[in-house]
Amino acid sequence: MFPTRLDSPVAYEIAKAMMDGFNRHYHLFRSESARAKQRFETADWAGQQRAQRERIEFYDLRVRECFMRLEREFKAGEQPMDIWHQVKLHYIGLLVDHLQPELAETFFNSVTTKILHRSYFQNSFIFFRPVVSTEYIENNAPEAQPTYRAYYPTLDNLAGVLQQMVLDFGLCREFEDLPRDAALVTGVIRPMLDRVKVHANLQIQVLSSLFYRNKGAYLIGKLINGFTEQPFALPILYNQAETQLRIDAVLHGDDDMHVLFGFARAYFMVDMDIPSAYVQFLRSLMPRKPRNELYNALGLAKQGKTLFYRDFLYHLRHSTDQFRIAPGIKGMVMLVFDLPSFPYVFKVIKDFYPPPKDTSREQIKGKYLLVKQHDRVGRMADTLEYSGVAFPRNRFTDELIAEIEKLAPSQLEISDRDGDGQLEVILKHVYIERRMIPLNIYLQDAFDAGGADPSNSSPAAQSARAQLEHGVIEYGNALKDLIAANIFPGDMLWKNFGITRHGKVVFYDYDEIEYITDCVFRKVPKPRCEEDEMSGEVWYTVGPHDVFPETFGPFLLGNPAVREVFMKHHANLLDPAFWQKNKDRIQQGHMFDVFPYDQSKRFVVSPRQSELPESM
Numbered sequence: 001m002f003p004t005r006l007d008s009p010v011a012y013e014i015a016k017a018m019m020d021g022f023n024r025h026y027h028l029f030r031s032e033s034a035r036a037k038q039r040f041e042t043a044d045w046a047g048q049q050r051a052q053r054e055r056i057e058f059y060d061l062r063v064r065e066c067f068m069r070l071e072r073e074f075k076a077g078e079q080p081m082d083i084w085h086q087v088k089l090h091y092i093g094l095l096v097d098h099l100q101p102e103l104a105e106t107f108f109n110s111v112t113t114k115i116l117h118r119s120y121f122q123n124s125f126i127f128f129r130p131v132v133s134t135e136y137i138e139n140n141a142p143e144a145q146p147t148y149r150a151y152y153p154t155l156d157n158l159a160g161v162l163q164q165m166v167l168d169f170g171l172c173r174e175f176e177d178l179p180r181d182a183a184l185v186t187g188v189i190r191p192m193l194d195r196v197k198v199h200a201n202l203q204i205q206v207l208s209s210l211f212y213r214n215k216g217a218y219l220i221g222k223l224i225n226g227f228t229e230q231p232f233a234l235p236i237l238y239n240q241a242e243t244q245l246r247i248d249a250v251l252h253g254d255d256d257m258h259v260l261f262g263f264a265r266a267y268f269m270v271d272m273d274i275p276s277a278y279v280q281f282l283r284s285l286m287p288r289k290p291r292n293e294l295y296n297a298l299g300l301a302k303q304g305k306t307l308f309y310r311d312f313l314y315h316l317r318h319s320t321d322q323f324r325i326a327p328g329i330k331g332m333v334m335l336v337f338d339l340p341s342f343p344y345v346f347k348v349i350k351d352f353y354p355p356p357k358d359t360s361r362e363q364i365k366g367k368y369l370l371v372k373q374h375d376r377v378g379r380m381a382d383t384l385e386y387s388g389v390a391f392p393r394n395r396f397t398d399e400l401i402a403e404i405e406k407l408a409p410s411q412l413e414i415s416d417r418d419g420d421g422q423l424e425v426i427l428k429h430v431y432i433e434r435r436m437i438p439l440n441i442y443l444q445d446a447f448d449a450g451g452a453d454p455s456n457s458s459p460a461a462q463s464a465r466a467q468l469e470h471g472v473i474e475y476g477n478a479l480k481d482l483i484a485a486n487i488f489p490g491d492m493l494w495k496n497f498g499i500t501r502h503g504k505v506v507f508y509d510y511d512e513i514e515y516i517t518d519c520v521f522r523k524v525p526k527p528r529c530e531e532d533e534m535s536g537e538v539w540y541t542v543g544p545h546d547v548f549p550e551t552f553g554p555f556l557l558g559n560p561a562v563r564e565v566f567m568k569h570h571a572n573l574l575d576p577a578f579w580q581k582n583k584d585r586i587q588q589g590h591m592f593d594v595f596p597y598d599q600s601k602r603f604v605v606s607p608r609q610s611e612l613p614e615s616m
């Protein structure tokens, strides 16, 4: 299919313009990420959040810019296919020795699918899989940083080496007491080397850029001894007076790392020359984490999306089960389905929403976009948004097809789009997110196993009680973290939250989300007369942004065991004054800390804690 001669000058020019477009994108993306260091050093938290939000837009802006240049300068859309084939070969040539070839391939796909008719990108014209390897890429420029640095401590000088390792990041802000912190870190790391043979290769490898997010900077590395590798992260935060730095904890082991890099958190800002090398290093720390999620965590969401789709197609080819309506209570706004063998759910916005839902497709998309751009503080699932997704028809249950036909007919096409004789289900617009156990199901399982029955003391009932307690406490913690992030979930029912593999409660129903600062928290007014008191109806006027926290109880706390746990840990969530106090703080410009790790891991819990919503 490809030409044997590259004889078109315009083809080279188009390829070059496209590569220039990508290089400009990565340059801007990287500069913005690199500036995170300075924002951290000057404690510019509002700037850090703004940059995190704005950087998400960069990719689409650059794709549009490049598309317009190609149309303007080369009438790209009118070029015949044999010229496009030459464009691709030239582009591949330009990828040799490129430091971000996989990202540049994705950029080519984004631009060409905007220009060319669908039939071209069906026939493998775009990069369906990587053409250029990302292995062993190095930047040999003299000023280039290596991807990671290695340190060779002994058992005796570990603290000194750790101290040097931190200083090598050259942060222009003093530490309160770095020798103290290095000793504390040593206190956690040193026992990992107790009772094991110390091998000749004992070393610490650390990625050469810090990972910035909100008010923290994270040093990411691993301790290697023999064939054992122990991943760790050191969060660097400000002290209480916000004048000097300190190391706040040592996060280590699988769970800590997965929570830090979780899919429900904002993307990190990292100054990287060779992102694939960062991903490879991170994967050595978290081998079970899909590469798409690591690219996402690094802010390279388009690459994450590309890799997710490749993983998905690969999974489809190597599985035989059928898509089905997702377990749990059906949504009023979203039609949700999943493939049992695959850990994600697919969400389609319905065409009709029954009362009391008063919304529109555009409003719902707006809310999902808000979440994408907002700091998700580990409590709101990230979503991947796709349009025109095709699935094999024979993998859909008839029940699911009937459900889509009934509830979202405008989104559905069943056809043989690419003419290969296979019927496809093509969905116009889909959100995809990690599958969790809906919290209502999680609690129901605990009830079914006797967790809410105080007279049952069997081991199964005790473990169910622990499950119930964990779910309810974590639910309240999730609400409080959302408050800290200025988010009011709107619909707080258990079914709108899920439990992750690591036991975190995460919110996933965004259509009624509001900023806390837009809400009006009110006490339920006192009845004016007996008639008011007896009335089953709401007798007082309610504004569109009014929220009455005292009324949450009847919806949430019908079960006495649930009520008991909730009231013990989170009674303040039913108090309008609590919500109002936090709203005031946010309005005064305060940015709460949200820690991607358990409080018990912190070296010092500062008095600042008492100012925060109570879970934190």
Ligand SMILES: Nc1ncnc2c1ncn2[C@@H]1O[C@H](COP(=O)(O)OP(=O)(O)OP(=O)(O)O)[C@@H](O)[C@H]1O
Residues within 6 Å of the ligand: 326, 327, 328, 329, 330, 331, 332, 333, 334, 335, 336, 345, 381, 433, 434, 435, 436, 437, 438, 491, 495, 496, 498, 508, 509, 510, 511
């Ligand atoms: N990430 C997920 N993991 C597992 N199940 C999910 C997930 N997202 C949604 N579900 C299931 O699909 C149902 C509906 O999803 P969702 O709450 O997003 O829809 P909705 O239409 O916005 O709901 P509502 O009617 O409350 O507004 C949930 O109650 C849950 O059972």
